[in-house]
Amino acid sequence: MATDPTLILALGLGFFVAFTIGANDETMSPSVGAGLLSLSAAVFVGGVFNFIGVFFLGESVSKTVGNSFATQPLTLTMVFVILISMAIWLLIVSLKGIPISSTQSVVGSVLGVVLLGGAGWGIGSINFDTLFMVVSSWVISPLFGLIGGYSCYWGIKELRARVKTKGYDDYEKQEKIASYALALFLIFTVFSRSGNDVAKAIGPLMVEGLFLYNPFPALFAGGLGMCLGVIVLGRRVVKKLATDIVALSPSSALAASISVSIIMFVGTWMGIPLSGSHILVAAFIGVGFVERESVDKDSLKEIGISWIITTPISAIFSAVIFILFGDIITDILT
DSSP, rough: OOHHHHHHHHHHHHHHHHHHHHHOOOTTTTHHHTTTOHHHEEEEEEHHHHHHHHHHHHHHHHHHHHHSSSSOOOOOOHHHHHHHHHHHHHHHHHHHTTTOHHHHHHHHHHHHHHHHTTTTGGGGGGOHHHHHHHHHHHHHHHHHHHHHHHHHHHHHHHHHHOOOOOOHHHHHHHHHHHHHHHHHHHHHHHHHHHHHHHHHHHHGGSSSSSSSSOOOOHHHHHHHHHHHHHHTTTTHHHHHHHHSSSSOOOOHHHHHHHHHHHHHHHHHHTTTOOOOOHHHHHHHHHHHHHHHOOOOHHHHHHHHHHHHHHHHHHHHHHHHHHHHHHHHHHHHHH
């Protein structure tokens, strides 16, 4: 079992990584794009419900992330290098307002240290079954998000077409009802996503010698970090997703949120780490197709590039940190 100073240091690092993940959390962007909440209110509500949701759904995915990417337990030095690598990259992109996949960041960081872990490590220590499952989810879950967003919004528009309306006032009433439903689905989405996202921060701590058998301290640190990250630095990413991809109404934002909430809940319940950013952007594109609304290609290109480079950059960061500072970190921990 690690010493108390090591546990405190691990919690502090997990908190900081969770903070950077919260800063990159765009879950509440539909509420801003649809005019339901102001930017300040959206990040506050998102932060509070992130903290609550961590305790309900955070443990199962955290243990998947902590124990499944390598065929043998990670050393404490590896755990700290993974967290430092993630924190650096997530902080960089969050300050630029670019939403990325924290799942891709943790996978890249794990691969970087496992490949260069020294004697007994290397490519043979990678659990390719788990890696294949997670990488597959990066393709399948956005596809579901796209189909879900398209189908939900098409269904809403079809239902609206069958309901007799008497001009603009009735349309506004329908949009108001949609905004109430949007609020409920966003709360549900935050719950599901917070449980999935916190795993990327505290999952590496779920190893022998740290918090594998007592996850509560790690969950608390992760939940608090995500909450403060959303509130303090989350505005840039929320604003970008709310305004840059496609114009949103309460009903189209509702359709995207229904799609995201269902996919995230199922994935979190099954213990599969997913990218909420991938799913939400795909759902926005889906509703844009129904509305025949122009999707901002420059914003999509910027986001797409960030998704492509996140895993290799995280792997490079963790490898370089491990090579240059691994011995120093080991000395500190011992």
